[in-house]
Amino acid sequence: MDLSVAFPPAKPHSFASKLPVCPSKLQPSSLKIQSKPSVLHLKRSVRAVNGDGDQAQSLSRTADNDGFILEDVPHLTDFLPDLPSYPNPLQKSQAYAIVKQTFVAPEDAVAQKIVVQKGSPRGVHFQRAGPREEVYFNSEEVRACIVTCGGLCPGINTVIREIVCGLNYMYGVDDILGIEGGYRGFYSKNTLNLTPKVVNHIHKHGGTFLQTSRGGHDTKKIVDNIQDRGINQVYIIGGDGTQRGAALIYKEVEKRGLPVAVAGIPKTIDNDISVIDKSFGFDTAVEEAQRAINAAHVEVESVENGVGIVKLMGRYSGFIAMFATLASRDVDCCLIPESPFYLEGPGGLFEFIDQRLRENGHVVIVLAEGAGQEYVAQSMHGIDEKDASGNRLLLDVGLWLSQRVKDHFTDVRRMAINMKYIDPTYMIRAVPSNASDNIYCTLLAQSAVHGAMAGFTGFTVGPVNSRHAYIPISRVTETTNTVRLTDRMWARLLASTNQPSFLNHPEGLRGKVDEAILEEINKMRINSI
Numbered sequence: 001m002d003l004s005v006a007f008p009p010a011k012p013h014s015f016a017s018k019l020p021v022c023p024s025k026l027q028p029s030s031l032k033i034q035s036k037p038s039v040l041h042l043k044r045s046v047r048a049v050n051g052d053g054d055q056a057q058s059l060s061r062t063a064d065n066d067g068f069i070l071e072d073v074p075h076l077t078d079f080l081p082d083l084p085s086y087p088n089p090l091q092k093s094q095a096y097a098i099v100k101q102t103f104v105a106p107e108d109a110v111a112q113k114i115v116v117q118k119g120s121p122r123g124v125h126f127q128r129a130g131p132r133e134e135v136y137f138n139s140e141e142v143r144a145c146i147v148t149c150g151g152l153c154p155g156i157n158t159v160i161r162e163i164v165c166g167l168n169y170m171y172g173v174d175d176i177l178g179i180e181g182g183y184r185g186f187y188s189k190n191t192l193n194l195t196p197k198v199v200n201h202i203h204k205h206g207g208t209f210l211q212t213s214r215g216g217h218d219t220k221k222i223v224d225n226i227q228d229r230g231i232n233q234v235y236i237i238g239g240d241g242t243q244r245g246a247a248l249i250y251k252e253v254e255k256r257g258l259p260v261a262v263a264g265i266p267k268t269i270d271n272d273i274s275v276i277d278k279s280f281g282f283d284t285a286v287e288e289a290q291r292a293i294n295a296a297h298v299e300v301e302s303v304e305n306g307v308g309i310v311k312l313m314g315r316y317s318g319f320i321a322m323f324a325t326l327a328s329r330d331v332d333c334c335l336i337p338e339s340p341f342y343l344e345g346p347g348g349l350f351e352f353i354d355q356r357l358r359e360n361g362h363v364v365i366v367l368a369e370g371a372g373q374e375y376v377a378q379s380m381h382g383i384d385e386k387d388a389s390g391n392r393l394l395l396d397v398g399l400w401l402s403q404r405v406k407d408h409f410t411d412v413r414r415m416a417i418n419m420k421y422i423d424p425t426y427m428i429r430a431v432p433s434n435a436s437d438n439i440y441c442t443l444l445a446q447s448a449v450h451g452a453m454a455g456f457t458g459f460t461v462g463p464v465n466s467r468h469a470y471i472p473i474s475r476v477t478e479t480t481n482t483v484r485l486t487d488r489m490w491a492r493l494l495a496s497t498n499q500p501s502f503l504n505h506p507e508g509l510r511g512k513v514d515e516a517i518l519e520e521i522n523k524m525r526i527n528s529i
């Protein structure tokens with residue numbers, strides 16, 4: 001990357017005549033005001049120029065002697081070195097008037113690993129999130145936009161609301177656009193004007209005020225539109241796919257040399273985004289799942305030989321099922337994608353159900369939607385359907401398991417059972433966020449606003465060991481967060497339910513599963529990572 005490259009000539013603004021755009025916003029502010037670079041700015045420039053040849057690497061990862069590694073996020077001055085900075089208006093903010101330390105020091109970092117051994121290297125750190133002493137946007141010139149993509153999750157509306165209110169109340173920004181219907185909305189829909197008044201009540205409702213979609217990511221068209229509309233801050237709320245899209249937008253913005261900050265806010269009901277402690281809305285979903293589990297338990301307790309099966313979300317990561325089980329105490333067995341199970345033979349699920357029915361007269365099974373897909377695929381011949389984003393559509397393992405259990409007890413054990421199958425899938429993600437998720441969403445939104453105003457870009461925000469941090473987007477998309485069977489949490493669950501671990505997977509049964517299908521499923525897991 002040539003840091004001396006001047007800002008490219010402005011693109012013809014095809015929308016300028018149609019949109020009420022302030023002309024100054026269509027120009028990069030670096031062209032208008034040539035101020036002296038600040039100390040912070042100089043520090044960043046020096047790091048950028050002293051790279052080891054691989055600019056992207058040297059910018060994102062710096063290590064020193066005691067093994068302290070900073071996985072830094074990009075900054076607008078990395079490719080626009082003359083961008084002016086301004087004193088942060090929070091200095092005069094009423095909200096921060098008596099805060100001891102209003103601004104986060106540039107040296108503050110959040111450790112990824114907090115359990116360490118004496119003498120071990122200090123390890124990977126991220127920039128601590130929060131307001132910086134200097135900002136790289138003049139508030140009056142900010143034109144921000146917010147977009148939501150992918151599946152629903154409790155708390156999306158709270159994040160939208162708090163971005164709008166945070167920008168307005170903390171930084172005096174009053175030009176905020178809502179992009180409707182996900183990524184495709186950039187180029188196929190009109191925008192909404194978002195003000196604190198417009199978004200005042202939205203956090204009380206589930207879903208997304210801006211609507212969402214899958215598919216439709218066209219980087220060039222999206223960035224053309226960002227440029228045409230004079231947008232200079234882009235807030236993107238979405239899951240792993242969305243964050244991959246956000247990384248492409250940031251790269252294209254950088255390639256074109258636009259003074260546009262791109263901030264990702266991670267959203268996933270499956271809790272499958274890595275690095276961050278937990279995704280927003282997850283606790284709400286786990287809480288909501290209790291209602292379905294309770295219902296299953298009440299139903300099966302009230303009949304003879306009651307078998308309750310509750311299917312919860314979780315494509316490749318069984319966190320919702322695992323935490324809902326740990327929270328409930330009424331669950332006898334939890335099945336997740338990460339832990340293969342089997343039905344027949346010693347140590348199998350049928351044997352366990354039989355045993356619990358004899359001991360307690362009923363049994364409750366919680367099942368993540370991605371569990372046992374290899375078996376369902378085998379019985380249904382084919383797993384080829386995909387959604388608009390390219391995610392493979394899962395087969396209904398809940399229905400499949402209910403049928404298999406019924407068949408087994410009727411045909412093999414000659415025993416009448418009372419099957420109650422509950423599928424609350426969408427109910428747990430369509431609710432508004434609970435109190436703790438609302439607080440979490442507020443922190444995420446405010447951190448994203450502070451980061452964008454400070455000129456950071458290509459970053460995701462989220463808590464790492466309970467401290468909010470700015471994380472390079474690529475870092476959260478390179479792996480998927482899954483339940484590790486070797487971690488203590490899964491052991492805690494096994495200890496709590498006393499269910500089989502299914503580790504003695506009989507070779508014979510494994511052999512029955514079509515190897516081609518298994519390979520396909522493994523490929524799709526790897527692709528999703």
Ligand SMILES: Nc1ncnc2c1ncn2[C@@H]1O[C@H](COP(=O)(O)OP(=O)(O)OP(=O)(O)O)[C@@H](O)[C@H]1O
Nearest residue numbers: 150151214215216217238239240241242244245389
């Ligand atoms: N690799 C990718 N590159 C660019 N855009 C992508 C990529 N993957 C997905 N997207 C876009 O991101 C948006 C959301 O993706 P997806 O439907 O996979 O949901 P998600 O963000 O992963 O959320 P969730 O899985 O929690 O529902 C879609 O518009 C899709 O086109």
Ligand SMILES: O=P(O)(O)OC[C@H]1O[C@](O)(CO)[C@@H](O)[C@@H]1O
Nearest residue numbers: 151152269270313314315369387
């Ligand atoms: O039906 P939709 O809206 O595509 O969403 C379903 C998927 O979205 C998720 O909630 C998140 O990826 C998955 O758990 C689920 O499979």
Ligand SMILES: [Mg+2]
Nearest residue numbers: 150239240241
């Ligand atoms: Mg996803």
